[in-house]
Amino acid sequence: MADVSEGLSDDSFFIGKTKEYLELHEQVETSTNLLGELETFLSTFQTDLSAVSGQISDLQSRSKDFDAKLKGRRKIERPLSQLLADLAIPPELALLILDGNVSDAWIPGIEELEVKLDTIQQRTRVKAAKDLSEVAEGLRIVAATKIRLFFLSLMQPIRATVSTNMQIIQTSVLLKYRSLVGFLQRRAPKVATEVQRAYIGAARSYYETAFRRYSRSLGYIIARDPPKSQLITTSPSDPSKEEQGYDWSRLDYAQIEGPPVTLAYMADDKTYKQPVEALFRSLMLVLMDNATAEYNFINSFFNPAAAPVSMTGVPLMSPTFDDRRTDIGSVLEIPMSPTRTRPILSMEEQQAATNETKKALDLVWKQVMETALEYCKTVALSCWQPTPPEIIPLLTMMRLNENVLIEVQKRACSPFESFVVELRLSMWPIFQKEMNTQVESLKKLLEGASGGLLTKSTLKDSVVERVSRAYGTLFAAFISLSEPSEEAMLFSNLGRMRPEIAQIIITHGNKIKDSRQQAVYLSTAYENVLHSAMSGPFSNAHPKAQAEMAFWREKEENARKRIMLRSG
Template sequence: MIRKITESDVDEAWLNYLLELNKKMTYVKANVSASKAGSSGGKAGKAGKAGPPPIRALKDVGPELERLRIRASGIIRDFFLNKIRSLRIPNTNIQILQQSVLLKYKELHRFLMERHGDGAAEVRQTYVNTMRWYFYNHFERYSKGLGKLQAVIADKTDLIGVEESAKKGLFGTGKVALKDKTNVFALGDRIETLRQQDAGVILVHVAEDKSQKYPYEALFRSFNLTMIDNASSEYLFIVEFFATDNEKMAADLAKSVFHDIFEPTEKMGLMTTKQYVDNSYDAVGILLCIRINTQLTMELQRRRVPALEAYTNATNMLLWPRFQHIMDLHFQSVKKMAANKQVLASVRDVHPHYVTRRYAEFAASILTLNEEYSDPNLNNSLQRLRNEVEGLLARMANELSEHKNRIVFLINNYDLIASVLKESAGKTVEAELEHVNALLSVQIGAFVDEELIPYFGNLVNFVKHAEQVKNVAGIDADRFEKISYEFNTTWRQNITSINASVIQLFSNFKNGTTVLHAVLGQLIVYYTRFCVLLEQRFQGGGKANGGSGRKQEAGIASWKQPPVGVQTVMVEIKKFRSNF
């Protein structure tokens, strides 16, 4: 055993001899301790019984074992130092070396910790220094490589309330080619970065060869996923390799070693995130990073790796304040636009304003990313922005001279918001959609009467007035005849005109169909109510519902034209409903 330990290279056989040596040293130490305890008991007289006398051979073997301990400790120290230093060789696979060498011979390290504390401390510090250098250099290089792949997303002009003219360059063209710039307000395919949890990380050399560009959240995910994968593996290795019998001491040592190794890398990662965040105006991208960070935090908890908790918390502290700041910038930009008389005066038609689409896409993005979180602060920020946008649209509508056009402007804008929200799914979006649909319904209701008055104003006003009269029989029969005759001679032409007007005012097919149905439906309601009043006035004589009732009173029979039947009007209206 002595020759094998002192003259052979470290291998599995050498390990077995060392374990045998350790057993002998443990036995000798236990025997000596027992003898000393017995000797102390003998001196105490009656207080204790003398223990067994020490084995004489142990006195001879003791010094030899000590020399062997020192020699073995030196060999183990040199063995680990050489293996650890090999990690600095380019293209060394660290995990293979850890698993196939360091953990394979972890009992050697345990021997060193128990039998030669200074040697174990030197091995530990050399490992810390080497791995700190390894991770920092690899992640710094990876971070720089990812930085070259970043796509242009947003700048300070990409706010909801910034005028289109402010987004133009010197010669009227955008600062960045449209094909190279992602829509900063729409979530689109960017959510796939969040959904594809099993997707691999970005390989810089492959992306460069393909000239690929990525939004920041994809780079953020790739960097930090690589970070937690490496950190998890490293932490679990540290826990196993530097283990001791005392669990609390082992846990504290593992955390200390991990912190010493990863602290520079964590600081570099946080600095990289801060450099992007401080100059970002992409609220959607930052919220995606927040959600990705939450996913990674939960993954670390699932793996039972607490070592990066401070890092993920610090990352959140960088992301959330900037996100809220960008939300405030959006709010202020809309508020500023609402106070800009020049911008308001530029509203000259009833088509949706570009601000409306920006807001709709942005709101849908934020709501979608809040679906599984229901963050009240996020909802409050979005509601604050929504109120400001609604106020802006109201002020824009008031710039139009005709009252009907003001209503049409609001309908078109609310319909655009509703259409964009419908493309997203989720309870948070549904709640917002319900609010927008309520606003839309109110404006459509206002438009219905506004559209009917020019064509059927006399009918509408007569019905509203007559229904307030206690005794319908007291209303002059000539007034009924006049209203009926006017309706009979103009209703087909008026319906055609209404159809053409709606087609012109509402370019969105679905929205136009909804509005047209509402207008023509309300016309049927008014005319039906007129016919009811007609029957009440003439007590059922000459029914206006298309029936051939018994003429009990000569009044209706003497009219130039009998009232057109409600059913006839409904049949004609159905033709227009299907033609829109």
């Protein structure tokens, strides 16, 4: 019973706790449900977290791509900026060419335009270059048109009057704009040719008019005292000249540095006269200075400029980016640092190009100076044709011509050399003919001095004295005017005269019956020849002078010995 009572009490206890147990059971179920929901939430969170992790990885990958692209863009920033700077045509440059007249500001402006034209032409695959090509071409056409009109206006004063100072226009105006001519030669060859032809026409007219007037003035002066050939055996037309002797200052006309030249206006003075060699010198110096100055100008002004700079390597294209690539070195389709170099020519090609350029410039010079040279040639030839002057003036002109040739070679004016050489070839035969004539006149005088049974000797003391003095003067002039390269030719002619002079003196001395008086005469005659020969403005140390002195001094000493013998 006790057990039953205890059992009933326990049941009552549990029954009394039923509500609590039920609540506890509900709480357990609720907790279980919550844990299930939490498990579901955690599973979902884990799934979402995995998705976020993937997104973060994707963002990290994209961040790396963006960083690589940023570095690539920074790397091309400088060359891209340079590309845009090279291609862009500044508004100031466009306004200068379109709205402004040619001035000093055009010199750097045209250089900048040509750089832009080069860049656009060399980068034909760049889209921006294609867009700018029409604008650049329009600026080129406008620039060429305005430069053409500018140069034509500058050449108008040259064509209009010879009072225009040609050298001032060339050096102070035209050469200053030399770069504009180079632009035309490279960018508008037909316009450059037109400008060149316009200059040739203007300069040709200028020099033709100037030298026609100058040649006419010199011709007037030459006609007042025309050249006359004088035989060594005949008396001069002016006796005072024989008494005064030869004016050695006239030998200065053989030098480039010397007396002032004759100017055109001096011919207006009807009494103005000058020796023929002085007028020839004036003509040659004026012509040489103008011809060489013109040649130097043509070589400086019309000489084509160097070839334009060209690009090497792959042509530049518009920069494009590939979003799918992260390689920094391959994000651009262009080389990062293109180089600009000039095309390299071989030595043979350079020499051939130089020769062709020189031929073209020489032709321009000939076209400019052709008519002026013809006028000068006519006046120059009139100095010894048809009547040649005396031997010494002729030799003076020959020496001047040689000095002019040397100076022209120093000034590197090769086309003018042919003109000077032509004059040389014209004078030498005249000189040779005159020397032959002088020798023949001495032989005839010697034949007349010998006389015969039926002829009377025409040789007199005055004639012998004049011939001796003339020979000595001629020798002194030859020494003063000779050059080592010509000594053999000159003195071979003079050497033919010396035996004739010596024989004339001996032949005339033999007419004196008294042997002592004969020796005195010979000594005096030899002394006169020696004195005349040594009277020129030259050094007695000259080998030819030493030989000549020895020849006549020996004869003079022999005559003195005869005097002493006859006196004893």
